[in-house]
Amino acid sequence: MHKTRNILFNVYMGAFLLYLFAPLAIMGGAAFNDNKLPSVYPWKGFTWRWFADLMNDQVMWTSFRNTILVALAVVVIAVPIGTAAAILINSITGRVRAVLYGVMVAPILMPGAVIGISTLLFWNQVSVPSGLHLSVLGQVSYIAAFVMLLVLARLQSFDPALEEAALDLGASHGQVLRRILLPHLTPALAAGGAIAFFQSIENFNVTLFTRGTSNTLTVYVFSKVRSGITPTINALALMLIVMTLVAATWYEIGRRRRARVEAAREAEGRRAAAAEEM
Amino acid sequence: MSAGIDLENVCCDFGSFRAVDNANVAIRPGEFFSFLGPSGCGKTTILRMISGFIEPTQGTIRIGGKDVAGLRPNQRPTALIFQNLALFPLMPIWENITFGLEVRGVDKATRRRKADELLKLVDLPGAADKMVSQLSGGQKQRVAIARALAVEPAVMLLDEPLSALDLKLRQHMRAELRAIQKRTGVTFIYITHDQGEALAMSDRVGVMSQGRIQQIADPRDIYNNPVNGFVASFVGENNVFTGTVQNPAGGVAAFETALGTFRARLGEQARGPGVKLYVRPEHTLLSDAAAPENSVPVTISEVSFEGAFISVMGNAPNGQLLTAEIRNDGSATVPAIGAAMHMSFDPARAAILPDAAVSGG
Amino acid sequence: MQDMLRRYGSSLTGAFVALVAFWLLVLVILPNLTLFEQSFRPYLPVVDVGGPKDTYSFNNYAKFLNNPVVWNLFGFEVTVPVHLKTFLSTVFFSGVVTFITFLLSYPLAYYLAKVVEPRSLPTLILLLFIPLWVSEALRAFAWYIILTFNGPLNAVLVGIGLLDKPVRWQNGVLTAYDAIVIGLVYTYVLFMLFPIYGSVQSLDRNQIEASEDLGAKWWQTHWRVILPHAKPGIASGCVMVFMLSAGSLLVPSVLPSTSSNWFTQTIQQWMLESQDWNTGAAYSFLYILLCTVVVALVMWLFKVKLSDIAK
Ligand SMILES: Nc1ncnc2c1ncn2[C@@H]1O[C@H](COP(=O)(O)OP(=O)(O)OP(=O)(O)O)[C@@H](O)[C@H]1O
Ligand SMILES: [Mg+2]
Numbered sequence: 001m002h003k004t005r006n007i008l009f010n011v012y013m014g015a016f017l018l019y020l021f022a023p024l025a026i027m028g029g030a031a032f033n034d035n036k037l038p039s040v041y042p043w044k045g046f047t048w049r050w051f052a053d054l055m056n057d058q059v060m061w062t063s064f065r066n067t068i069l070v071a072l073a074v075v076v077i078a079v080p081i082g083t084a085a086a087i088l089i090n091s092i093t094g095r096v097r098a099v100l101y102g103v104m105v106a107p108i109l110m111p112g113a114v115i116g117i118s119t120l121l122f123w124n125q126v127s128v129p130s131g132l133h134l135s136v137l138g139q140v141s142y143i144a145a146f147v148m149l150l151v152l153a154r155l156q157s158f159d160p161a162l163e164e165a166a167l168d169l170g171a172s173h174g175q176v177l178r179r180i181l182l183p184h185l186t187p188a189l190a191a192g193g194a195i196a197f198f199q200s201i202e203n204f205n206v207t208l209f210t211r212g213t214s215n216t217l218t219v220y221v222f223s224k225v226r227s228g229i230t231p232t233i234n235a236l237a238l239m240l241i242v243m244t245l246v247a248a249t250w251y252e253i254g255r256r257r258r259a260r261v262e263a264a265r266e267a268e269g270r271r272a273a274a275a276e277e278m
Numbered sequence: 279m280s281a282g283i284d285l286e287n288v289c290c291d292f293g294s295f296r297a298v299d300n301a302n303v304a305i306r307p308g309e310f311f312s313f314l315g316p317s318g319c320g321k322t323t324i325l326r327m328i329s330g331f332i333e334p335t336q337g338t339i340r341i342g343g344k345d346v347a348g349l350r351p352n353q354r355p356t357a358l359i360f361q362n363l364a365l366f367p368l369m370p371i372w373e374n375i376t377f378g379l380e381v382r383g384v385d386k387a388t389r390r391r392k393a394d395e396l397l398k399l400v401d402l403p404g405a406a407d408k409m410v411s412q413l414s415g416g417q418k419q420r421v422a423i424a425r426a427l428a429v430e431p432a433v434m435l436l437d438e439p440l441s442a443l444d445l446k447l448r449q450h451m452r453a454e455l456r457a458i459q460k461r462t463g464v465t466f467i468y469i470t471h472d473q474g475e476a477l478a479m480s481d482r483v484g485v486m487s488q489g490r491i492q493q494i495a496d497p498r499d500i501y502n503n504p505v506n507g508f509v510a511s512f513v514g515e516n517n518v519f520t521g522t523v524q525n526p527a528g529g530v531a532a533f534e535t536a537l538g539t540f541r542a543r544l545g546e547q548a549r550g551p552g553v554k555l556y557v558r559p560e561h562t563l564l565s566d567a568a569a570p571e572n573s574v575p576v577t578i579s580e581v582s583f584e585g586a587f588i589s590v591m592g593n594a595p596n597g598q599l600l601t602a603e604i605r606n607d608g609s610a611t612v613p614a615i616g617a618a619m620h621m622s623f624d625p626a627r628a629a630i631l632p633d634a635a636v637s638g639g
Numbered sequence: 640m641q642d643m644l645r646r647y648g649s650s651l652t653g654a655f656v657a658l659v660a661f662w663l664l665v666l667v668i669l670p671n672l673t674l675f676e677q678s679f680r681p682y683l684p685v686v687d688v689g690g691p692k693d694t695y696s697f698n699n700y701a702k703f704l705n706n707p708v709v710w711n712l713f714g715f716e717v718t719v720p721v722h723l724k725t726f727l728s729t730v731f732f733s734g735v736v737t738f739i740t741f742l743l744s745y746p747l748a749y750y751l752a753k754v755v756e757p758r759s760l761p762t763l764i765l766l767l768f769i770p771l772w773v774s775e776a777l778r779a780f781a782w783y784i785i786l787t788f789n790g791p792l793n794a795v796l797v798g799i800g801l802l803d804k805p806v807r808w809q810n811g812v813l814t815a816y817d818a819i820v821i822g823l824v825y826t827y828v829l830f831m832l833f834p835i836y837g838s839v840q841s842l843d844r845n846q847i848e849a850s851e852d853l854g855a856k857w858w859q860t861h862w863r864v865i866l867p868h869a870k871p872g873i874a875s876g877c878v879m880v881f882m883l884s885a886g887s888l889l890v891p892s893v894l895p896s897t898s899s900n901w902f903t904q905t906i907q908q909w910m911l912e913s914q915d916w917n918t919g920a921a922y923s924f925l926y927i928l929l930c931t932v933v934v935a936l937v938m939w940l941f942k943v944k945l946s947d948i949a950k
Contacts (some may be wrong), residue, residue: 009750013763016747020770023781023825026791030784038784041791084658091643102945103663109878109934111886113903114923117910118670121677121920141666163646165364167351168329169378169429173648179377183368202774204889205903209910218889221776225783225893234784237777244772252765265411272414276447331645 024241031234038231050235057232063220066132070207070216071200073136074143078196079189081140082147087181089148090155105149107142112205115141120210130212138206143199147192154188280465281342281355281432282307283328288337290323297323299489301337305467305482310459312468314476315486316512321469322361324486325435328467329358342432357426359436363418365410371397371421372406378429396424400458416447423458433465440475452479473513477501485509487634505545508634510556517562517600517621519555523548523630533630536596540572542628552633561627562602564590564613569622576600578617588612592621671927678921699921722905722922729902730929732816733884736823740831740880741873743824748835748872749865753844771829779893782822783809786894810896818894819901823884830883831876838872839865874941878934885929902926 029040034047054060085104089097107115119138120130128134158181166176182189204218211219217236224233283305290298298320305311313321326332328339330351339346346354357378366374372393373380379389390406397403400420410418419439426434439455440448456479459466470476476483477497484494485508493505504510507518521535523544531544533555542555568575576592579599587603590613594600600621604610613619643652679695687693706721719727751763770778785792786808793805811817842865850860866873891901906926910919938945 006754009746009754012746013750013755016743017766019825020767023778023785024770024773027777027781027784037787037789039787039790040784041789041794081658081662084655085662087647088643088655088659091646100663103667105945107667109882109930111882111903111926111930113886113888113906114674114926115670117906117916117919117923118674119666121916122670122673124916125673137666141662141670144662144666159362159364160646161360161362161364162366164331164351165358165360166366166377166381168331168356168358169381169425170352171377171381172352173646173651175381177647177651179381180366198772204776205886208888208907218774218776221774221780222889222892225776225780233780237773237780240777241773244769248765248769248772252761256761262411265409268412269414272412272417274414276414276416 024237027234028238028241030231031238033231036230038229038234050231051239053230054232054235054239059215060217060220060232060236063215063217066214067201067217070132070136070139071197074139074200075193075196077136078140078144078147079193081144082192082196083151083185083189085144085148086151086155089152105145108145110142112142112203113209116206116209119206130210132211132214132216134210134212135203135207135216138210139200139203142206143196146195146199150192150195151185151188154185158184280307280463282309282465283433283467284338284340284343285324285328286338286340288324288327288334288339290320290327290332291335297489298327298334301491303484303491303494305465307342307465308463310456310466310468310479310481312470312476312480312483313486314470314473314483314512316471319486320489321471321486322437325358325437325467325469328354328433329356329435330354355432357429357431357434359422359426359434359439361437361439361441363422363439363442365418365421365425367410369410370406371408371410371413374410374421375425375428377425382429392428393424396428399427399461400424401454415443416451419443419451420454423455427458427462427464431464433467434459436466436468438469438471440470441472448475455479477513485512487512490634492634504556504629504631505547506634507552507554507556507631510629510631515559515601516556517559519557519598521555523553530625531630537574537594537598540623540628541625542572542630543626545629545631547632548630549632553630554633555628555630557623557628559589559601559603560587561623562600563622563624564602564604564610565620565622568620571622572625572628573620573622574600576619576621578613578615578619581612581615592619674920674923677917678924680917682915682917699918700925702918703922703925722902725900725905726902726925726929728816728900729885732814732820733823733881736820736827736884737831737877737880739820739824740828741835741877743828744832744835744876745873748832748839748869749861751836752840752842753847767829767832775826775887776889776893778826779822779890782818782825783893786818786821809894811899815896815898818896819891819899822890822894823887826887826890827880827883830879834872834875834879835869836872838869838875842868870941871943874937874943878937881933882930885933886926 026040027038030038031050032046032048033040033043034045034049035042089101089104092100115138119134119141123134123137124130162180162184163176166180167173171179202218203216204222207216207219208222215223221233221236224230283303285301285303288298288301289296301324303311313324315321323332327334328341330346330349330353333347341355351358366377369377372390375393375396376384376389379392384392393406394403397405400423402417402420402424405413405417405421410421413421422439436455440451443451452475455466455468468476468479477500480497482494482496483500485492485500487508493500493509495503500509501513504513510516511518519533519535519537519540521533521540524532524534524539526544529544530541533540533542535555540555542557563569574594576594578590578592580591582589582591583606585606587606590602590604592600592602602621604612643655647655678699679697680693681696681698683690683692703722703726704720707718708721708724710717710719710724751760755763784790788805788807788809792808793802796802797805806812809818846864846868847860850864851857855863886903887901888903888907891899891904902922906919906922909915909922934945937943
């Protein structure tokens with residue numbers, strides 16, 4: 001009985017993966033179709049033309065540069081804020097903590113459009129014109145919450161006695177932060193940075209309302225999709241997907257290697273303990 | 279260099295709860311001093327006050343004669359060994375050990391040399407480049423000691439450092455710790471709830487209960503001359519009799535109980551209600567005939583073989599269960615269950631003691 | 640706070656507090672207060688701002704109830720304001736998306752947590768994560784390509800004889816929102832999958848085996864043991880998918896039909912086309928209210944805390 005169940009589950013899993021990846025493949029495939037409209041069907045022959053067009057598209061390159069700059073700025077601001085927030089939340093208790101936590105996670109649940117509009121209105125009140133700098137601030141307001149949640153989860157596995165041990169050995173508070181706490185948080189900070197970066201690149205809703213006249217990649221794609229599409233978009237999509245795949249694979253290889261090293265060390269510790277028994 | 283530590287009327291409150299009540303103790307330079315007491319009696323709190331993680335609510339703490347009020351942990355000449363060791367998992371062993379030097383700006387080559395030296399001292403050469411997870415429990419213990427020694431503290435504070443180890447290793451590490459203390463001459467303040475550990479290792483022991491220091495004395499006195507019932511029961515077994523004191527004279531008194539009147543030493547603070555008579559099982563003698571004094575007839579109810587000694591239990595006429603221990607050296611015959619015998623004790627080996635000193639009392 | 644001072648010292652604690660205060664005050668609270676305040680003020684030319692016409696009123700909110708249209712609801716004809724219709728459609732179809740993503744995700748979450756071989760799990764999770772890193776705009780665009788009249792879906796279905804002639808998918812077969820629902824499900828299904836997976840995974844396998852051992856049928860085990868345990872994850876997934884769907888602007892704009900309208904599009908029209916920021920603010924505020932109601936409802940229905948939802 002479990003056997004049929006497992007076969008069914010495996011088939012379902014396969015179908016689901018197909019469902020996830022087929023659209024991406026179709027979109028990527030269309031980048032090579034020599035057809036004015038982006039489609040794999042009807043197939044009119046293989047071409048690199050759309051990639052060439054993409055390379056010559058100045059607006060695309062400006063948008064691309066803007067996207068990266070915004071994302072970097074978001075990482076630089078959101079990671080420290082999220083980390084500080086996690087540390088703060090982690091060392092208070094009771095009602096204050098519950099309220100503060102609520103205010104911190106609220107931006108995650110808020111529609112991006114509303115965040116964009118409120119950011120625009122607030123800075124407009126204090127006479128700051130719209131532009132990508134507002135996009136950065138708007139994005140930080142909810143992306144910092146993601147970082148906070150990641151760092152908070154990691155902090156829960158931190159032994160505060162390590163901080164005390166360091167203080168006791170004569171370290172200053174700054175040294176404790178740099179040598180003890182931050183190294184422990186590194187995986188969460190890296191993950192937080194990556195999430196912040198990709199969330200920012202993905203962001204459309206906040207950016208649309210705050211960007212002023214500047215373009216980012218998502219806004220550019222959006223405007224292209226609405227006003228006469230050419231397969232250059234597919235070429236761009238394919239390149240982004242390939243970049244993602246490379247990054248993901250690279251990350252996974254590194255993760256597995258670290259896990260192997262750690263497992264080997266722990267095994268050695270257990271052997272040493274067993275030797276001690278005798 | 280080692281320093282003495284003085285606690286004068288030190289109290290520590292958590293809200294309305296008094297965790298440490300009026301502690302007074304003068305620990306000498308180079309001494310191995312243990313705080314012994316049951317879980318939750320305030321031992322860790324005392325240690326954390328000395329190391330500076332908690333400020334006392336009242337009283338003065340002096341290290342090497344100097345009042346340390348207001349000094350932060352990183353400004354005190356103490357090094358704490360944590361209950362769970364608190365080794366830094368992301369640093370190799372040698373960086374762990376010399377962390378205290380690193381934050382003082384000592385250069386890398388010197389630190390590396392110092393690490394090797396200390397690893398030799400704690401008998402763990404060649405572990406410098408390993409990570410913490412590669413070590414066994416006992417090895418981690420040694421690293422923690424080396425790390426504390428690296429900053430050349432005047433006082434080492436150890437919070438139940440052996441509690442995580444299994445029995446055999448614990449006994450081995452006891453000797454090791456004692457040897458390291460002798461070699462370095464640093465003052466050790468050691469915390470434990472294991473009386474065997476405290477008695478075996480220390481120069482002097484402070485027994486605590488419910489935030490109060492009950493007695494400070496060397497291990498022999500703690501065991502042989504406990505000042506009150508709490509100390510007597512915490513550091514060993516007792517046959518306890520309830521009753522009233524009659525005509526005390528010259529440190530001796532008669533003690534009237536349901537089983538007759540006994541003669542025993544009278545403790546200094548043994549006054550009023552709650553006073554009881556305490557006799558250790560190994561000082562309780564077993565005989566076929568009644569002894570001239572301090573003798574109780576018993577019916578043997580249980581004999582249990584413990585290895586080095588044999589524990590014999592008997593019911594007194596009023597039903598009270600008394601225990602006598604006889605040495606397993608072949609000199610005595612093992613009584614049969616149900617046999618009618620007598621248990622007696624020497625007045626000099628029995629003490630009339632009050633209950634524990636409690637807060638405000 | 641005491642604890643924090645002791646652990647990090649006054650200057651570091653000060654820095655942490657300052658960072659958090661900047662975030663919460665300048666980036667979150669003040670903008671939302673401004674939004675609230677502005678929503679009660681009229682949209683005026685710059686010269687009139689602060690003048691006698693600049694008074695507080697509910698006029699912006701009243702626009703929500705203007706322009707009645709006839710709405711055919713399951714055969715009944717009702718007359719409702721056009722923006723209310725958009726709003727209700729958005730809520731309804733976001734609910735549909737949430738429900739479909741749950742149906743798709745639950746078996747998969749269970750499979751990943753309890754059935755699959757542990758060895759292949761990291762790879763599977765990684766595979767599932769990849770589409771998340773692909774921009775939402777591109778994911779919606781992919782379905783645009785698939786669903787176009789001359790696209791591959793029609794080609795395949797006509798090719799294998801399931802359809803005699805191509806269908807205009809984007810205009811909707813069942814409702815005007817078909818394409819949008821398809822796009823939203825595809826875009827957000829993983830936001831349902833991962834929370835449920837996380838909560839099913841934390842269930843002790845022994846509990847499942849105990850239930851089977853006591854004679855429960857597979858569906859009884861799911862209904863009585865696994866689902867209750869997975870509740871916080873399900874709540875989290877539902878809130879996330881609902882919010883993301885209702886708040887999406889890209890998908891409804893890339894995959895519209897001639898008569899579909901999403902509430903975010905209405906807000907966008909006020910903001911960017913009419914340039915009436917005040918009415919935009921009022922509508923945004925209504926949206927915040929909606930979100931609050933939904934989160935509160937889910938918390939009440941599932942009896943979970945906010946910290947269970949936001950993870
Ligand atoms: N930060 C604190 N706040 C409130 N009460 C505390 C705090 N720290 C300790 N206590 C209380 O003070 C008492 C003494 O605690 P302490 O940690 O000193 O005990 P201990 O003797 O070290 O016990 P153990 O052997 O279990 O480690 C306990 O009852 C404990 O609950
Ligand atoms: Mg303790």
